[in-house]
Amino acid sequence: MTTGSDKKRFQRISVLGAGAWGTALALTAVRAGRDVLLWGRNSENLESISCRHALPAYLPGITFDKPIETTTDITEAADADCILLVAPAQTTAKIAETIGLYVAKGTPIILAAKGLEKGTQRMMSEVLSDYLPQAVPAILSGPSFAADVARGLPTAVTIAAPRMTLAEELCASLSSRSFRPYASTDLVGVQLGGALKNILAIACGIVMGKQLGASAHAALMTRGFAEIQRLALKLGARPDTLMGLSGFGDVALSCSSRQSRNFSFGYALGEGHDLSNLMAPTAKLSEGAYTARVAVELANRNGIELPIAQAVADVLEQNTTIDEAVTKLMSRPLRAESDHIQ
Template identity: 85%
Template sequence: MNTVDGPKVFQRISVLGAGAWGTALALNAARAGRDVVLWGRDSATLETISTTHQLPAYLPGITFDQPLETTTDLTEAADADCILLVAPAQVTASIAETIGLYVRKGTPVVLAAKGLEKGTQRMMSEVLADYLPQAVPAILSGPSFASDVARGLPTAVTIAAPSLPLADKLCASLSSQTFRPYASTDLVGVQLGGALKNILAIACGIVLGKKLGASAHAALMTRGFAEMQRLALKLGARSDTLMGLSGFGDVALSCSNHQSRNFAFGFALGEGQTLSDLMAPGAKLSEGAYSARVACELATRHGIEMPVAQAVADVLEQKCSIDEAVIRLMSRPLRAESEQTIKQN
């Protein structure tokens, strides 16, 4: 296996998860010149990818510019220099546990889910440590839509790893003419930026779907980002990470664009669609719908106020209506905008 001190890139890369994002990342790795194998459970989907070079269910209208090797065999997929684990946050544990017998010690496993685990409040790196302790965790996150990456449109992301040499090597392995990764060692900040912005994207979608206006949208995005920072910093994130691609950059992309599943989910709620329809089997995944309550639990544990996240969680749990949530947010006690202002006085 390649090591950080060995070849300059990880040549054989496995991508676990043949949905939109996993397929897009596999395509990018192939463009970067890597030997790629894409693993999925559904043989019919993999056959479509292999024979038609398309994935119409997830990436409609896109014909892939690179052939992709596919497999349903986890032992084959685990035989790699580097693994990209591209699965929803709530099933990351089960996949990590399943491949645990096959992954070699020291293999970097790059986690691409932007979520927090319900019930345990764990970040994805903590899930990996429990189920794949022999692997080295890394995180890929940032302002990126699967369709853009699949089409080869310019995209920049952050890749965080425990050491800068490993982060640099992962970036070199996945860098292509249209995909620019930036290295980081802030695993906590990169993970929380992605997970928490999903909750804010739902809130912003609700505001615009409810036709509450551009002013309300701007205010909500700003105050929501502030509470994201409060919690993330308390949990050990770095402020520069939160102002970078995997924090502010992802907020800017996801909080006003219908390509964002979380924004589209919130927009549909604001327009009056029912929660049961939006979360029915087969509906598009909204990671923020699962992370909202987890973020509130973490905030309570650490004494952090997150009124926007709390409002989203309460609406999703049908503890209050959207109108009631808006009134509650607008009725909060008046205060200084920043903690620095409070300290100065």
């Protein structure tokens, strides 16, 4: 059992990334009684957070119930008992490299990005180990929208670490009346559940935006979850993790709500919006758009079929149309439903 003294081990917490999710997690840590420092690059946004207790650019209509201290000095933020690295998956390596000289040995770094690295197909914990071998990787994932967390609405997530005692201590350090983390040691399962569900959320968004019906949405969500299980189990994930918050729970949330960036991205595609506009630097980030092809490559390397992820990747790369992708999926050879677990 985690004691009060264990909580104090991670009293000074830094959050790297002052977007919607990073700010919401910083607010969570403050509510949990931690001393929090939030790092970001945009000084105007940071001033809004620290002085006006709001971040209208990312969290419109929300006024924070607790003050958050901010900084633009990443070396200052790297000096902490625990760090939450809340950066997009494709920039995680760069930030990890930047803070490499300033992070003390044994510091837990909780990764909150849900993606796989392009080119290398690495999970975020593998990226971190290359650039920060002295740190201890941990993962935070689960069904959670930044706006809900920022408002203090009830939310439950998973925090995975290499040792259960550490995972429990990290959970205790972030736990509050509205934020409930569950401990795990399955870093692979927690990461892959979060990364792969983003691809499925895009597919489900396309189906709903295209008005293909609730039946198609339910079928796609179910078969897509089978794909997640197929690849994740092959790579060492535990079945119970995939049926938990960071697996099925995250799928249930992200694949059925336009509050999800990936679902809303897919919805816009299904409605016929221009892909280049949706992928523009100023558009909201859809991690799944970058992860789809990487997941297919990783699956091919391991002899696993991901037809839904393949369809999403092909649509995003404009190798096929949405109508052609749907026809191809519906024309696949018939098979036993339970084949995906073999």
